Amino acid sequence: MSETLLDPAPAAASDLTYFALAATAAPSQVAAERIPRAPGELPEVLGGRYKIERLLGVGGMGAVYRARDLLREQFGDPEPYVALKTLSDDFAEYPDANALLYSEFALTARLTHPHVVRLFGFEVDVASQRAFLTLELLKGLTLDQLLSERPEGLPWAELQGIAVPLLDALSHSHQLGVLHGDLKPSNVMLAEDGLRLFDYGLGQPVEGLLPGLPRLCRNRFSAWTPRYAALELLDGAALSAPADVYAVACVLYELASGRHPFRRLSAKQAKAMQLDKVLQCPTQLPAAVWPALRTALAFDEQARCIDSAELLQAFQPRPRTRWQRWLGR
Numbered sequence: 001m002s003e004t005l006l007d008p009a010p011a012a013a014s015d016l017t018y019f020a021l022a023a024t025a026a027p028s029q030v031a032a033e034r035i036p037r038a039p040g041e042l043p044e045v046l047g048g049r050y051k052i053e054r055l056l057g058v059g060g061m062g063a064v065y066r067a068r069d070l071l072r073e074q075f076g077d078p079e080p081y082v083a084l085k086t087l088s089d090d091f092a093e094y095p096d097a098n099a100l101l102y103s104e105f106a107l108t109a110r111l112t113h114p115h116v117v118r119l120f121g122f123e124v125d126v127a128s129q130r131a132f133l134t135l136e137l138l139k140g141l142t143l144d145q146l147l148s149e150r151p152e153g154l155p156w157a158e159l160q161g162i163a164v165p166l167l168d169a170l171s172h173s174h175q176l177g178v179l180h181g182d183l184k185p186s187n188v189m190l191a192e193d194g195l196r197l198f199d200y201g202l203g204q205p206v207e208g209l210l211p212g213l214p215r216l217c218r219n220r221f222s223a224w225t226p227r228y229a230a231l232e233l234l235d236g237a238a239l240s241a242p243a244d245v246y247a248v249a250c251v252l253y254e255l256a257s258g259r260h261p262f263r264r265l266s267a268k269q270a271k272a273m274q275l276d277k278v279l280q281c282p283t284q285l286p287a288a289v290w291p292a293l294r295t296a297l298a299f300d301e302q303a304r305c306i307d308s309a310e311l312l313q314a315f316q317p318r319p320r321t322r323w324q325r326w327l328g329r
């Protein structure tokens with residue numbers, strides 16, 4: 001299949017989301033359909049009220065800025081700051097791009113959970129025609145930053161303190177029919193007041209939900225992060241809850257051991273090398289939790305017979321037995 005790779009980073013080695021548009025969206029064709037934009041960079045004030053202050057982070061698709069809400073400021077709000085997500089310059093040129101950002105809005109807006117990022121709104125700046133989201137401003141470390149500081153992985157109590165809210169957020173999303181589609185360490189933050197799962201930019205509603213939402217057609221537009229993508233996604237299947245389970249299991253294994261379960265390879269490469277046969281329980285993970293995590297890491301979707309709620313249950317603190325209470329443990 002002839003594809004255009006928008007992400008300049010080498011796919012296998014990268015933690016960035018890989019975007020591929022099939023030949024029908026070749027850049028020359030797309031260029032003709034460019035969304036009219038004011039020449040130059042992002043305006044200083046978007047939507048007449050959000051003053052961009054600084055860049056907080058970039059991902060495969062978007063750029064997130066800290067912005068000051070001038071309206072709230074005018075009414076005396078001492079903390080008028082928001083995170084503002086817009087498409088990166090390259091990506092904003094594609095005609096589907098605003099729909100992608102809107103889809104992220106519509107999916108995230110369905111979710112109300114203490115560990116899912118809080119969304120304020122979706123707007124389009126009239127002058128520049130730039131679409132953007134406003135979100136709660138998070139301060140803290142993303143899990144990829146945490147992993148680079150802790151290459152040996154985390155002890156069980158700390159791992160559990162991350163796994164439980166993360167799986168709780170994912171299982172809440174799945175219960176409401178929202179698939180995340182791009183679970184990886186850089187899309188989870190340990191914020192000052194707790195963990196947040198964010199970036200539903202590649203998410204999808206389950207079949208039948210939000211029928212009016214423009215659906216991204218996967219054979220025209222595929223996107224994934226190679227080392228967290230389930231095998232069936234790489235083989236062209238539609239996004240499903242088990243694919244999110246595979247991705248979150250890779251993240252949890254990495255947090256427990258400091259290492260990706262399959263040497264940072266894609267599921268396709270790892271399966272060809274039979275790396276699942278040599279997968280071992282990370283030393284910091286209780287043996288009782290391993291069967292659940294190992295099942296979630298299965299390459300074959302049929303064998304990955306555990307859902308996010310069951311995985312959450314496996315990581316949840318267990319009531320102490322009478323013996324443990326007696327021994328004071």
Ligand SMILES: Nc1ncnc2c1ncn2[C@@H]1O[C@H](COP(=O)(O)OP(=O)(O)O)[C@@H](O)[C@H]1O
Pocket residue numbers: 017056057058059060061062063064083085117135136137138139142186187198199201
């Ligand atoms: N609400 C937020 N508050 C603070 N920083 C954020 C927020 N959302 C995202 N970021 C930062 O911006 C980066 C990119 O955001 P993300 O939504 O993942 O964009 P992309 O869709 O391009 O991957 C994140 O990894 C994080 O560092």
Ligand SMILES: [Mg+2]
Pocket residue numbers: 059060186187199
């Ligand atoms: Mg991201």
